[in-house]
Amino acid sequence: MECKTENFKQEYKKEMRAVQDSMDVLHGKWKIAVLSSICYYNKRRFSDILSDIDGISNRMLSKELKELEFNKLIHRNVLSTQPVTVEYTLTEHGNTLKTIINNLHEWGVEHRKKIVEG
Amino acid sequence: MECKTENFKQEYKKEMRAVQDSMDVLHGKWKIAVLSSICYYNKRRFSDILSDIDGISNRMLSKELKELEFNKLIHRNVLSTQPVTVEYTLTEHGNTLKTIINNLHEWGVEHRKKIVEG
DNA sequence: CAGGATCCTATACGATACTG
DNA sequence: CAGTATCGTATAGGATCCTG
Numbered sequence: 001m002e003c004k005t006e007n008f009k010q011e012y013k014k015e016m017r018a019v020q021d022s023m024d025v026l027h028g029k030w031k032i033a034v035l036s037s038i039c040y041y042n043k044r045r046f047s048d049i050l051s052d053i054d055g056i057s058n059r060m061l062s063k064e065l066k067e068l069e070f071n072k073l074i075h076r077n078v079l080s081t082q083p084v085t086v087e088y089t090l091t092e093h094g095n096t097l098k099t100i101i102n103n104l105h106e107w108g109v110e111h112r113k114k115i116v117e118g
Numbered sequence: 119m120e121c122k123t124e125n126f127k128q129e130y131k132k133e134m135r136a137v138q139d140s141m142d143v144l145h146g147k148w149k150i151a152v153l154s155s156i157c158y159y160n161k162r163r164f165s166d167i168l169s170d171i172d173g174i175s176n177r178m179l180s181k182e183l184k185e186l187e188f189n190k191l192i193h194r195n196v197l198s199t200q201p202v203t204v205e206y207t208l209t210e211h212g213n214t215l216k217t218i219i220n221n222l223h224e225w226g227v228e229h230r231k232k233i234v235e236g
Numbered sequence: 237c238a239g240g241a242t243c244c245t246a247t248a249c250g251a252t253a254c255t256g
Numbered sequence: 257c258a259g260t261a262t263c264g265t266a267t268a269g270g271a272t273c274c275t276g
Contacts, residue, residue: 018226
């Protein structure tokens with residue numbers, strides 16, 4: 001971290017792009033909450049997630065699920081019942097987000113302490 | 119993870135709130151980029167950060183810096199030069215975000231591979 | 237049940253110009 | 257240099273109702 005050369009700046013920009021890639025996938029008000037809901041229960045249905053997350057509307061849940069599926073973080077499994085049952089699960093790729101979610105959780109706890117105490 | 123009791127659901131909601139706390143602090147298009155810029159260079163000035171981050175406007179940089187300072191992630195140090203020099207540094211608390219930023223970086227790299235390849 | 241369609245508002249963000 | 261002020265647009269997100 002001592003050498004602030006042009007090369008260093010290039011590396012920094014490359015890192016930034018990667019971080020932005022992650023944020024592009026995780027952006028929005030509910031994405032992490034949706035992932036967490038599915039992650040905690042392993043398998044979760046639309047109406048379940050709707051009740052897990054306080055305040056989310058079906059419109060937004062639908063939208064977030066689509067984006068997560070597009071980014072291959074979750075899998076949408078349609079069972080041919082009457083009426084249809086839809087189960088959402090994390091993909092392997094989605095599972096790799098657990099570390100980040102856990103870190104966000106731990107950091108959030110510490111942050112709350114800092115802000116309330118300080 | 120096997121016991122989906124009411125207690126389990128309470129725990130889950132508590133975790134969600136902590137994760138949301140983190141996201142509330144990190145939300146917005148530029149917050150992580152700003153933190154990273156300061157983090158990489160240890161000490162960084164307004165115009166420096168402006169040139170570090172492609173596309174950010176001075177209005178947004180100003181806004182993001184204020185929010186980060188409000189949340190005690192960065193420190194604003196004014197030197198009485200002519201004209202004034204302002205240096206931004208990470209607080210100790212801000213430094214604890216390094217883990218998350220690194221994780222986002224690593225995950226972003228992997229994600230890009232997955233999406234481009236798949 | 238699992239969403240889609242429609243309408244509406246708030247705010248996030250960008251561009252530009254200006255100031256001590 | 258380190259911002260602020262002003263204006264305008266785009267998007268995110270909420271509320272409600274509808275459907276196979």
